[in-house]
Structures are given as structure tokens and as C-alpha cells.
Amino acid sequence: xxxxxxxxxxxxxxxxxxxxxxxxxxxxxxxxxxxxxxxxxxxxxxxxxxxxxxxxxxxxxxxxxxxxxxxxxxxxxxxxxxxxxxxxxxxxxxxxxxxxxxxxxxxxxxxxxxxxxxxxxxxxxxxxxxxxxxxxxxxxxxxxxxxxxxxxxxxxxxxxxxxxxxxxxxxxxxxxxxxxxxxxxxxxxxxxxxxxxxxxxxxxxxxxxxxxxxxxxxxxxxxxxxxxxxxxxxxxxxxxxxxxxxxxxxxxxxxxxxxxxxxxxxxxxxxxxxxxxxxxxxxxxxxxxxxxxxxxxxxxxxxxxxxxxxxxxxxxxxxxxxxxxxxxxxxxxxxxxxxxxxxxxx
Numbered sequence: 226x227x228x229x230x231x232x233x234x235x236x237x238x239x240x241x242x243x244x245x246x247x248x249x250x251x252x253x254x255x256x257x258x259x260x261x262x263x264x265x266x267x268x269x270x271x272x273x274x275x276x277x278x279x280x281x282x283x284x285x286x287x288x289x290x291x292x293x294x295x296x297x298x299x300x301x302x303x304x305x306x307x308x309x310x311x312x313x314x315x316x317x318x319x320x321x322x323x324x325x326x327x328x329x330x331x332x333x334x335x336x337x338x339x340x341x342x343x344x345x346x347x348x349x350x351x352x353x354x355x356x357x358x359x360x361x362x363x364x365x366x367x368x369x370x371x372x373x374x375x376x377x378x379x380x381x382x383x384x385x386x387x388x389x390x391x392x393x394x395x396x397x398x399x400x401x402x403x404x405x406x407x408x409x410x411x412x413x414x415x416x417x418x419x420x421x422x423x424x425x426x427x428x429x430x431x432x433x434x435x436x437x438x439x440x441x442x443x444x445x446x447x448x449x450x451x452x453x454x455x456x457x458x459x460x461x462x463x464x465x466x467x468x469x470x471x472x473x474x475x476x477x478x479x480x481x482x483x484x485x486x487x488x489x490x491x492x493x494x495x496x497x498x499x500x501x502x503x504x505x506x507x508x509x510x511x512x513x514x515x516x517x518x519x520x521x522x523x524x525x526x527x528x529x530x531x532x533x534x535x536x537x538x539x540x541x542x543x544x545x546x547x548x549x550x551x552x553x554x555x556x557x558x559x560x561x562x563x564x565x566x567x568x569x570x571x
Contacts, residue, residue, distance in 0.1 A: 226358060229335060229336060229337075229340070230298045231295035231297070231299075231300060231303055231336075231340075231370055231481075232295050232296070232297065232298055232413060234295070234332060234335065234336075234368050234370055235295055235369040235370060236258070236294070236369070236408060237294055237433055237496075238293070238294050238295050238296035238297075238413075238458055238527075238569065239293055239295075239296030239306070239310075239405070239409060239429075239453075239525070239527030239528075241502075242294050242453070243302055244291045245496075245499040245500070245502070245503050246425050246501065246515065247502070247503035248503075253269065260410060262396050264278055264279040264280075265277075265278055265279075266278065266279050266382065266385060266387075267286055267318070267385065268382060271387070271388055271389045271465065271466030272388070272462045272464070272465070272466065273301070273318070273378070273387060273388050273389075273446075273449070274289065274313075274314040274315070274317040274388075274448075274450060275280050275287045275288060275289035275296075275314040275315060275376075275378075275409050275485050276288045276289065276320055276388050276501035277318060277380070277383050277385050277569065279518050279556075281348075281468045282382065283381060283382075283552065284379055284380075284381070284382070285379070285380050285381070285382045285385060286377065286378075286379065287318050287320045287322075287376075287378040287379065287380055288316075288376075288377055288428050289309075289311065289314035289315060289375070289377075290311070290328065290373065290374070290375045290376070291310055291313075291314060291374065291376070292311070292328045292330075292371055292372060292373020292374070292527065293301065293307060293308065293310075293371065293373060293527070294369050294370060294371055295370055295568050296409050296429070296527050297412070297425070297426070297532075299351075299363075300340045300343035300344045300347065301343045301344070301347040302347060302371075302426055302430070303344055303347060303371060304343065304344040304345060304346060304347020304348040304349075304350075304547075305347040305348065305350060305351050305426075305429075305430045306347075306352075306426075306429040306430055306527060306528055307344075307347075307348060307372045307373050307374070308325070308347065308348035308349075308350075308351035308352060308373075308374055308382065308430070308434055309351050309429060309430050309431070309528045310373075310452065310527055310528035311325070311374035311375075311376050312351070312352075312374065312375050312376050312432060312433075313432075313433045313436075313450045313452075313528060313529075313531075314376060314385070315376050315378035315436075316387070316432070316433040316434060316436025316437055316448075316450070316531065317376070317433065317436055317448045317449055317450040317531060318380055318385055318386055318387075318441025319380050319384050319385060319386035319436060319439060319441075319445075319448060320378040320379055320380030320385075320435065320436075320437060320440060321360070321379060321380070321425050321437045322352075322355050322356075322357045322377065322378040323357055323377055323378055323379055323535035324357055324358055324360050324377045324551070325352050325357055325358070325360065325374040325375060325377070326349075326359070326360060326361050326362040326364075326374065326375040326506065327348060327359050327361070327362030327364075327372070327373075327374060327375050327437075328362060328363060328371070328372065328374060329341075329344075329345070329363070329364035329365070329371070329372055330364070330365045330366075330367030330368070330369070330370070330371035330475045331344075331364070331365075331366065331371070331405045332367060332368055332369065332370060333366050333371075333372050334366075336370065336470070337561060341403060342407075342512055343470050344370070345359075345372075345401075348372065348374065348434070350372075351375055351430065351432065353561070354432060355432055355434070359374075360514070362375075363384070373473070380440060381440075381444075383438045385440075385442065386436075386439070386440055386445060386446075386448040387447060387466070388445050388447050388448075388449050388462060388463045388467065389447070389466040389467050389471060390440050390445050390447045390465070390467065390534075391446050391447035391463050391464075391469060391534035391561055392467065392469070392534070392536075393469045393470075393561050393563045393564075394536075394560070394561065394562075395446055395447075395523075395534040395535055395536060395537070395560065395561045396507065396531045396534075396536075396537050396540045396557050396559070396560050396561075397460070397473070397533070397534060397535075397557065397558050397559045397560060397561065398436065398531060398532070398535055398543055398547065398555060398556065398557055399451070399456070399478065399479065399531075399532055399554075399555065399558045400433065400435065400530035400532070400533070400552045400554070400555045401428055401431070401451075401479075401526075401529055401552060401554055401555075402428065402479040402481040402482075402530070402554035403451075403455075403456060403463045403480050403481065403482050403484070403521050403522070403524055403526060403529025403532075404477065404480045404481040404482070404483075404484025404485065404488060404496040405425060405428055405429060405481070405484075405520065405524070405525075405529060406455075406493055406496060406497065406524040406525040406526060406527070407484040407487050407488045407494075407521070407524055408421055408422075408424065408425040408481065408483065408484050408487065408549035409485045409494065409527070410423065410492055410493055410494045411484075411492050412425070412428050416487065416492070417487075419440055420483055421483040421484070421487075422444045424482070424483040424484070425481075425483075425565055428481060428528070428529075429527055429528040429564055431526070431528075431551070431552070432529070433450060433482045433530070433531050434550065435531065435547055435550040435552060436448055436531055436548055437544065438546050439533060439543065439546060440545075442539065442542070442543065444535055444536040444538065444539025444542070444543070444561065445533055445534070445535050445536075445539070446534045446535065447463060447466075447467065447533070447534040448531055448532070448533050448534070448539070449462065449494060449531070450529055450530065450532065451526045451530055451531075452525070452526050452527065452528070452529050453496065453525045453526070453527070454500055454503075454504075454523075454525070455496075455497070455500050455522060455523040455524050455525055455526065456473075456478070456522050456523075456524075456532070457500070457504065457508055457522045457523050457530060457568055457570075458500050458503070458504055460473070460532065460544060460568055461504055461507055461508075461566060461567075461568060463492055463532065463534065464561070464566035464567070464568065465566040467534075467561070468566065469561045469562065469563065469564065469566065470561065470562045470563070470564035470565055470566060470567050470568070470569070470570075471529070471559055471560070471561050471562065471569070472559050472560055472561075472562055472565075472571065473522070473559040473569070473570045473571070474558060474559050475514050475518050475522070475556055475570050475571065477556055477557060477558045478518075478521075478522065478556075478558045479554040479555075479556050480521060481554070481560075482507075484517065488517050488520070488521050488524075489517050490517075491516075491517060491520070493520050493521075493524055494525055496521045496524075496525035496569035497520050497524055497525065498511055500523040500525065501519070501523045505523075505544055507567050507568065508549035508567070508568045508569075508570060509567060509568070509569045509570065510570045511569075511570060511571045513571075514570055514571070519570070522570065530552070530554070530555070534561060536568040537560075540557055541565075544556075544557070
């Protein structure tokens, strides 16, 4: 552990640092790409996970960037989490990463060089596990520690998993348990035990490599990953992109075991309230859904799981892929339906 606690140097951590969805929409409203670029297959139009540019008939380039402030104090773990989270967007498009560039902003007069080096080591370790190099990057002296990656990947143009390709009648499969934000907040409050910390690290450093496998399956119509806007926020983005509604069975939604008792106590990051304030009017909760479960569905996930929109007849095969890849929490959590882009939680 670093002598200076990383989380004390920043006002937020992980994907909880994201700008609230409603504020982001206001910022981007007049700034979306309006030009005509025939080879740009995915841009900003449906708030998808990454940009995709067709190179030729067999290859399309996936490009994404993701960075944030520390969610944990251990510098190596922080680097691992940030890198895993950044590469997730490539897997969420059905592709495979090929290269990364580092984004580094550090308070160089506050953090020892050795601590900064450990952050970068953590990111490089994840990239080695993904089979790619960190081929360069950019660094600045910043008041708060920031780390992340520019990620680049490849996918066949016919196998891009756009969120706009989800279909009414599809089942929804979530790959990781929720509760990362809950665990991180408990850590900040001094309420997280060793098992809880281990669960936090295990979830946030598990690469979503299964996305590349799912990209090969015609029955997987769309993919996205669940991060700072929580399950509900990212599901709503998928619904808006595809012009469909969703139904979620709250009892089927997996929650990380170590986070469950903490969530039942109401522990969670402030991003939960920001998320619900931004999109809560588009979610219909059954009266039987308790407040703590509503909050978990909006919990800001850092390096969260993939959310797959899958033809019903292929659901078992997709679940088997998740489980074989080590995603033990993967479950069917609901379905997509005809109608306005709203989410009904029952």
C-alpha cells in the first residue's frame, strides 16, 4: 500500500466519477457528430460503448477511452481496475483489443514516483493478460491522480454488437454481480473486511474477454457493459438505441455476496442518487421492490459486467459461455419488449 492513501487525494473514485447522465446529455446535446463519414459504423448517436470505423470488408477498428480517479488505495490494484474497465468497452462491441495507450495524470509533488510506477505496472499487467501492449500514452501533472487507457481493437464489420441492434423478445443476461459501488463505499467508511475487499478486486479486475466470443454468435444481438450509470442507466441506453422497453426481474439480478448485507443497510455511493435523479422518471418500480434493491440497480459499477441482449433460443448457450469463462454470477435478469424506452422492475 502507498503511504499516501490514493482515495484521499480525489473527490470521487472509479466510474462513480462519471458526470451524471442528465448533465452529460445536456453537455453533448449540441456536440454530437453531424458530419457524413460512410465508414464510421458507430459514433455518438446511440451512446454506445465505443466508436467503430470500418477499415475494409474484413476489419473494423474499435476505439475507446476510459479513465478515472482511484477507487482503492493500493496503487497496483488501482491500475489493474482502471485498465480492465477501459478494455471492457472493446469486448462490449464484440471485438478483441490489439493495443492500448496510457492516460496518466498525477500529483507528482504528492505521490512518490514508486507509487505512480505501481499504478502503471497494474495497468500493464492487465494488458499483458489481454495479450496487448501499452504502446505509449500521455502524462500530465494533475491535482488528483487519474489513470486509464485509450483502447483499440478489431472486429469483423458484420459482427459489431451495437446497442441499437437489440430486439423486442430478447432475453437480458448480466455477466457480473452488482454491488461494486457498495463495496467501495463501505471501504471508504472502514466497514469492509478482507473478504469484501477481495470480492471487490476479483470483480473489477476480471476482463470481459467473453465479449469477443459472444461477438461470434448471431443470437447475441447487442452488448453493453454496466459501469457508472448502473444497471438501469445502461439498460436504458440500450433501450433508447434500439427503440424498445425492458422488464427486469429484480429477484433474478445477481448481487456480489459480500455486498448484499451492506446494500441492505443502505450503504452506497452518492452516484446512486445522481443516477436515479437523472433517469428515475423512466423506470417503473413495482411497489413490492424495496428501496435498497432500487438503489442497487442504480449503483455505479466500476469495471462491471457485460449486459447481453440475446435471442431466447440461444440464452442457454450464451449462459454456458459466460459460466465457462468464469463468470459465475451470470444470469438471465429480464427481457426486452415492444414499447417506449422505459424499464419496468418487478
